[in-house]
Amino acid sequence: MSLRGTREVSKNYQIFRLTGLLDAFSEPAFRKVIGNCIDEGPKDVVLVLSQIDFIDSSGLGALVQLVKQAQTGGGSLQVVTNPRVTQTVKLVRLEKFLSLQPSVDIALENLKK
Template sequence: MTVSLRGTREVRKNYQIFRLAGLLDAFSEPTFRKVIGNFIDEGPYHAILVLSQIDFIDSSGLGALVQLVKKAQTAGGSLQIVTNARVTQTVKLVRLEKFLSLQPSVEAAIENIEK
């Protein structure tokens, strides 16, 4: 059995950073959405998803990202997404780049939270 998505979590003062690698697809999406959603519920409510090591994202993964953005916003936080070219291209195909708050780096995402 292979694990298609791996990651780490780091909590800082008013935000948390998730660094993910692998595939964000229909197989990994239910666990991804549940785990990240639970951490957003626990707080801090601002979250940064670092997807620069994601090899593939499909419509299930995009749907989970949309749900997680809404969850963070409902809690009074935000979800910033640091991407790579492949993820950015997929997101732009469905015109979600503004809604998903794509960022070029973790530093840019942190700046966006601290505005």
């Protein structure tokens, strides 16, 4: 599989640290796994994409769906990026909607209380 990751769950939030490619090949499993975890809770989520080598339109679409899912459940989703991911997201003007953050610490501070 082209995408790997770990999940860390605390009382109020969960953090996913992902590596590899977030593309059309990995997107269905990514969306299903993260979506199920959002449903299980906690509802506030930090996706750490700083080790992602590539993201395509399928990956961006999955991120948009996951943000909406978290918000519908009363939570939020923060995305920690690297320059490559940030550039791709900015091309489609989703940087504010996807709550791009430079670090996990800042993302945690920005989670809804």
